[in-house]
Amino acid sequence: MLGALAAIPVLIAIAVRVTSGSSSGRGPAFLDQITQNGLFVALTAMVVSTPLFLPLTVGVVAGDTISGEASHGTLRYLLAAPAGRVRLLVVKFVGAAVFCLSAAGSVVLAGILIGAILFPVGPVTLLSGDTVGPVESIGRLALVASYVAVSLLGLSAIGLFISTLTDVPVGAMAATVVLAVTAQVLGALPQLDWLHPWLFTNYWLGFADLLRQPIAWDSFGSNAVLQLGYIVVFGALAYSRFTTKDVLS
Amino acid sequence: MTAALAAAFAVETRGLTKRFGAHAAVDDVHLAVPRGSVFGFLGPNGSGKTTTIRMLLGLASATAxxxxxxxxxxxxxxNTVLPQVGALVEGPAFYPFLSGAANLHxxxxxxxxxxxxxxxxRVRDALARVGLGHAxxxxxxxxxxxxKQRLGLANALLSPRELLVLDEPTNGLDPQGTREVRHLVRSLxxxxxxxxxxxxxxSEIEQICTHVGVMSAGRLVSQGTLDELRSTSDRRVRVVTPDPEAATRVLSGLGMQPVAFSESDLRPGDVESxxxxxxxxxxxxxEVVAALVTAGVRVRGFELVSSTLEERFVELTGEGFDVVQ
Incomplete structure (x- = not known):
């Protein structure tokens, strides 16, 4: 799955390279800047993959955590080992969190590499108008990756909880992904303004604030607090469900 | 007394019950498995054996x-108990994309x-013990x-255990494997x-177990040593003779109630009545033999027949192929 994620910036870069010259101004943010600076490949790929591709892979991983073990039948052996139910849950969540980080990281890393190969790399003009060198730009991209990774933690907690409800991993994966999409649809409806700050997807594309000088940490902070809230709530739900669950698989 | 009693049993349940909705899968079970015994847990399919085992291992919670x-x-x-318990529950389960050794790891x-x-x-020893060293x-x-079944057994043997809970350990094994499991259980x-x-x-249970418990429709219908279970049913003598009338007279004289062989009593090779x-x-x-010989009854065969575990089992759990509900 990390390979599939890394393929996204590669596809974008190759597509832009092959059709270069037609800077129409359409397409995802930052797309038409790629030809001037390869570092924008990573950013464009992040904008493209945050709404669907990343949640999809995180949904697969988080939805599989407990229900995958149950469907293999290995859950009963892990618990009889004894792994400890709380310990198993924590390990599974940490695993999902590590996946979030490596998923976001591989998109950015592959973007930087392919961008550097196919396009010139130079100083980047930030959204605030300031210019920073390539090294600091890469630092900023790493910050973007960690922002996106943090953004996905809430979804991981939701997936972990859904995974404790069923022995069918595909069901848990699908439900998690559907929730991610639904939350974004709700977030796009202006009539539901009051709900937006509570949606775990609310700050997903807020990483642009990390591209200002000085860095605006507000959205990073609010995002982290929101995701933490989701981890607490769904972690508690997963805990109460899993510690009392009859393992009959 | 309770402390001594508790220490004497490796597994002890009181009034163990598990309900799924209105249906009681396990109903008021009082198990007592003495330490050091090989306890055969018998029962037809769907009688609550595996549900009981799941509760013993803390996988499922008891209703009462x-x-x-x-x-x-x-x-x-x-957390104190399970490290001492090796388990094979409802068939082996492993990650197919990992090797046997990696799974055990x-x-x-x-x-x-x-x-x-x-x-x-420990992983290497466990694999060697079940004959999987080469794989x-x-x-x-x-x-x-x-x-896979052997690998499941190897998992149960990863650490030194005081109690082994083996659910259908010989499932899917060839005759050699079955024999090895028997040896393994005896050596454990x-x-x-x-x-x-x-x-x-x-037949498996009869060969390796010292104690037996029989489940039927969620209830523990019998429990005790193998001999106790067998001896509660009657023992019979079986006399093969060309003089059935004379034999009948002698046995009646000893206060028994002899019955002449019916069609179903005849075995291959029994040309006689x-x-x-x-x-x-x-x-x-x-004394029966002595009396027969003294009376001049020609005896071709004499046998003491105690009912087999199978007969006893069917007696306890009922005939028929349907899953008892």
Missing amino acids: GEIRVLGRDMPHEL RLDTANRYAPGSTRNT EHKKVHAYSLGM AADGATVFVSSHLL GVTAGLTDSVAPE
Whole structure:
């Protein structure tokens, strides 16, 4: 799955390279800047993959955590080992969190590499108008990756909880992904303004604030607090469900 | 008294009940598995054996009743109890894309009480003990059913255990494998471990078990030593003779109620007729033979027949192929 994620910036870069010259101004943010600076490949790929591709892979991983073990039948052996139910849950969540980080990281890393190969790399003009060198730009991209990774933690907690409800991993994966999409649809409806700050997807594309000088940490902070809230709530739900669950698989 | 009693039993349940909705899968079960015994847990399909085992291992919670495993309360002292318990529950289950050794590594790592320093040795020993040494680096999806079953047994043997809970341990094994499992169970028992074997292969149980419990429709209908279970049913004498009338007269004189062979009593090779009779406590079998010979009855064969475990089992759990509900 990390390979599939890394393929996204590669596809974008190759597509832009092959059709270069037609800077129409359409397409995802930052797309038409790629030809001037390869570092924008990573950013464009992040904008493209945050709404669907990343949640999809995180949904697969988080939805599989407990229900995958149950469907293999290995859950009963892990618990009889004894792994400890709380310990198993924590390990599974940490695993999902590590996946979030490596998923976001591989998109950015592959973007930087392919961008550097196919396009010139130079100083980047930030959204605030300031210019920073390539090294600091890469630092900023790493910050973007960690922002996106943090953004996905809430979804991981939701997936972990859904995974404790069923022995069918595909069901848990699908439900998690559907929730991610639904939350974004709700977030796009202006009539539901009051709900937006509570949606775990609310700050997903807020990483642009990390591209200002000085860095605006507000959205990073609010995002982290929101995701933490989701981890607490769904972690508690997963805990109460899993510690009392009859393992009959 | 309770403390001594608890220590005497490796597994003890009181009023253990598990309901799924209105249906009681396990109903008021009082198990008592003595330490050091090889306990055969019998019952037809759907009689609640596996559900009971799941509760013993803390996988499922009991609706009512108490469970003590190795003298400790389950599931509250699960973390103290389970490291001493090796389990094979409802068939082996492994990650197909990992090798046998890697699977055991993973499960041993999951046991936080298992020392990591001896892990490699213990994994290798367990695999060797079940005869999988040559296949330890093969992926599990390439294993046959019997090999998976062996790997499941190896997992149960990863650490020194005081209690082994083996659910259908010979499932899918070839005759050699079945024999090896029998040897394995005996050697484990000889090392002082208690072995709790669930099975519906009665001959298997008859060969390895010292104690037996029989489940039927969620209830424990009988429990005791193998001999107790057998001896509660009557013993019979079976006399093969060309003089059935004379034999009948002699046996009647001893206070027995002889019955001439019917069609179904004849075995291949029995060209003769004969009689069977229930043996009463007052008459020893050898006295019966002496009386027959004294009376001039020509005896071709004499046999003491106690009902087999199978007969006893069917007696307890009922005939028929339907799953009892």
